[in-house]
Amino acid sequence: MKDIKLIVTDMDGTFLNSNYELSPEFPEIYEELKKRNILFVPASGRQMSGITKYFTGFENEMCFIAENGGYVLCKNKEIFADQMENQYIKEIIETIREIPGARAVVSGKKQAYYETNDEEFVEFFTQYYTNNKKEKDLTKPLNDSIFKIAVYHPEGSEKNLYPYLKKFQKYELETVVSGQYWLDIMNKNINKGKALSELQMSLNITPDQTMVFGDYMNDIEMLKSTPYSFAMENAHPSVKEIAKFQTSSNDSFGVMEAIRGYLENGN
Secondary structure: OOOOOEEEEOOEOOOEOOOOOOOOOHHHHHHHHHHOOOEEEEEOOOOHHHHHHHHOOOHHHOEEEEHHHOEEEEOOEEEEEOOOOHHHHHHHHHHHHOOOOOEEEEEEOOOEEEOOOOHHHHHHHOOOOOOEEEOOOOOOOOOOOEEEEEEEOOOOHHHHOHHHHHHHHHOOEEEEEOOOOEEEEEEOOOOHHHHHHHHHHHHOOOHHHEEEEEOOHHHHHHHHOOOEEEEEOOOOHHHHHHOOEEEOOHHHOHHHHHHHHHHHHHO
């Protein structure tokens, strides 16, 4: 594991601990990565502003993969931006409304949109989608470029959302369980792996020069894209099967542990 030029990590359940905190080691390790010309890239299902808020002071020199691969920025330059067709959004929202307990967030380039009156949910989801707006009816066209529809269920997404929403895969859409409580619907072939490939091409960095960390199913494509893939100790079993290596849990800041080990021993 030599000549790493790009380190890519999922955020929730991977880089951040359960209290949504960065490791106190991060500023020191980030400075060491800069000295060695290694780019650090957060890759998340979050809205772009929901990621960059963690890296104030560094954001203009970093690259970011947001919206599960639907939006990529590098040093303030747009590398890739996807857009869903409005024709699908109406049917998806109508289906979500029929699922007891489900809540929808339509995530766009300008901001995220919601229609629920559930104040507890709104308070919860705004940590991921910091720039947001309430709409009366999400089935109506929005004046925005829509990247994805994020769906939340308080009792778990794999059992309570996926069986109802997987039918949209018959269209040119992806339906992916992105966390314990979240599911994302986006255009087909849009994922963190594709976004990472776009970023690598723009930077002239190869898969063999890339290290990747993840914990859930929406990380699988990017974990498959490099021989240096790490699953967290707390990762979903399917992610552990895919990853070549494993590090300790997000609450033990396993990403920082693995990076520190590489800096001390591998490079």
